[in-house]
Amino acid sequence: MNWTEKYRPKTIKEIVGNTKAAEDFKRWIEDFEGGRVKKASILYGPPGVGKTSCVYALAGEEEHKYDVIELNASDQRTYKVIKRIAGSASKTSSLEGKKKIILLDEADNLHGNADRGGAKAIGEIIMGTRHPVVLVANDLSKIPTGVKNRCKKIKFEQIKKSSISKVLVDIxxxxxxxxxxxxxxxxxxxxxxxxxxxNDLQLYLLERLISALRTSQFMEETFFWGWITERIGPTS
Incomplete structure (x- = not known):
């Protein structure tokens, strides 16, 4: 199993290196439920600092329990596609009556001529939504101004080296x-x-284990690969 998924934060308190940003996001969600804030937020900052993980962590907390409706980077960002995937979800409840978060990852990809109406669709969804809309971006400056002005902006900082080391040791x-x-x-x-x-830690340990175990004359081939897969994940 991929360790980035296995050790993805399960609660807001588990977000590493961006405690303030995570708490700001949680406070915004709670204020949204009370109808006191803008209907959308932008979580922005460098890659791998916990922006998307923060959304899923909060959505899974017992006190909140949201379904996350995600429009990810592999989806087309045209007006028609965004309205079809996110538009209806923003106005209806799930079959179980659960609340929703509408999540647009890599929202800075909306910028430019290739947008084809995507920014307009996001703006319309924000204005008409019954559920919180969350945009995730690396570069805030690439979010169209019309979208940016409708959102609360929450900055995630680069994680300190010492904090990353602590996570790797813990794993x-x-x-x-x-x-x-x-x-x-x-x-x-x-x-x-x-x-x-x-990811680098998992690859390093996998290579180290393979090198060590291959030298053993007592380990049959099927047991060897089964042990590797169970212990540290598939090799491809």
């Missing part, structure tokens, strides 16, 4: 795997993107 301990402090230091120095750092 190793939870997986019951010994680790090389120099390797942890190197991965943390290279990546201020927590998602990339976790």
């Amino acid at each position: 190793c301990e939870r997986e019951n795997i010994t680790f090389d402090e120099d390797a942890i230091e190197g991965i943390s120095e290279k990546n201020r993107d927590l998602r990339a750092a976790i």
Whole structure:
């Protein structure tokens, strides 16, 4: 299993390195429920700092329980597609009566001639929505002004190296795997993107295990690959 998914934060308190931004987002959601704030927010900052994870963490908390309706980067961003996927969802409740968050990831991709009405569709959805609309972006300056002005802006900062190291050590301990402090230091120095750092850690440990286990004459091939997959994830 991919460790970025396995160790994705389950609550707002588990967001690393951006406690204030996560709490600001939670406060905005609670104020939205009380009808006291703008209907949309933009979570912006560098890749891998917990923006999208923050949305899913809050949505899963027992006190909130939202369904997340996500329009991700692989979807077309035309007026027609955005209105079809997000427009109806923004005005209706789920079959179970649960609340919804309308999430547009990589919203800075709306900018430019390729937009084809996407920004207009987002603006219309924000004005007519019954549910909170959340845009996630790396670069706030690339969000069209008309959309940006309708949103509360919440900035996520780059995560400190020490915080990333702490997460990587914690993962190793939870997986019951010994680790090389120099390797942890190197991965943390290279990546201020927590998602990339976790991926690099998993790859490093996988390569180390494969190298060590292949030298054993007592390990049959089927057991070897089964053990690897169970312990640290598939090799491809």
